[in-house]
Amino acid sequence: MSALELIRSTLAAGGEHLGDVIWWSLADARIPREALIAVWTGSGLPVELLPDPPSTEKAFKAAMKEAQVGLVDRLIRLGKESPDEIVFAVVREQRLGDGSLEYHQEARIRLDRQRDVLETDALTHEVVLAIRARFDDLRTTHVADDVRRSVVRALASFAAVTLRPGGGVYWTPAPFASQVRRLQEAVHKIGNSNMSVLPVHRSPESVQTLGDVARASLEEELASLRGEIETFLAAPPERASTLVRRFDAFEALRARARLYRDVLSVQVQNLDQNLDQLTVTVEQLLEQRQKAA
Secondary structure (H helix, E strand, O other), X not given: OOHHHHHHHHHHOOOOEEEEEEEEEOOOOOEEHHHHHHHHHHOOOOHHHOOOOOOHHHHHHHHHHHHHOOOOOEEEEEEEEOOOEEEEEEEEEEEOOOOOEEEEEEEEEEEEOOXXXXXXXXXXXXXXXXXXXXXXXHOOEEOHHHHXXXXXXXXXXXXXXXXXXXXXXXXXXXXXXXXXXXXXXXXXXOOOOEEEEEEEEOOHHHHHHHHHHHHHHHHXXXXXXXXXXXXXXXXXXXXXXXXXXXXXXXXXXXXXXXXXXXXXXXXXXXXXXXHHHHHHHHHHHHHHHHHHO
16 A cells, blocks of 8 residues: 555545645646647636736846756856836856956847837847746746646635645645545646645644644734724825725635535634725725815
């Protein structure tokens, strides 16, 4: 029996299904936008969870970063960034033998932000050619970090709880079991990526452990919201929409608290009262803005 099978058999012992422990790894996860959409929607996941389409500016900066990898005697340096343009330079670094370094600019690469056009003064330079090839690819392609953010966003929508401070291992409640498996199906179709899903069933130990983690997660989010509103009291945000979005955050936290209470009998003392108070505070801030307008 493999280690994974042993863990699965251990976690499966017990009563009703409480949820799933999840972790994943992304490998060869670079994928064209259209292919990612097809994989994602083909697995029954909402397109709203996908990253924004690749932008020209993001592709330009990412191409610079990728092209720098492996270069020994050349540097790629940002020369200028303004509303109209972003300019990078390819610079040769030469060691003179006496401890001194000499630098010589070999090429200039410019992104015209208004026209989304890439320009250079060294069309045949090997580093410039590598940058252009990466740029053309990245304009329509998502990198692994984009996929990772979508996976994390999906798990958050499944009321996931992080099981360790650094992230990477999550628990999702049983009501989201089918969505979790659709996400697993999608991840498996992206390069050589993998997602492991281990069902957890009811036992005194699992309820205690998951309950403690879920309660801590709720308390942490409540404290974060409280700190955010205190900051708004000291320095109200410029946009009213920033305040209005807090109402959605309050309701999302209430919904997650109800779910954890139903699955694990977890309760956070005075959570509803605290959220009611925060709601009143935000309403007062909005009223003050209206009066000042």
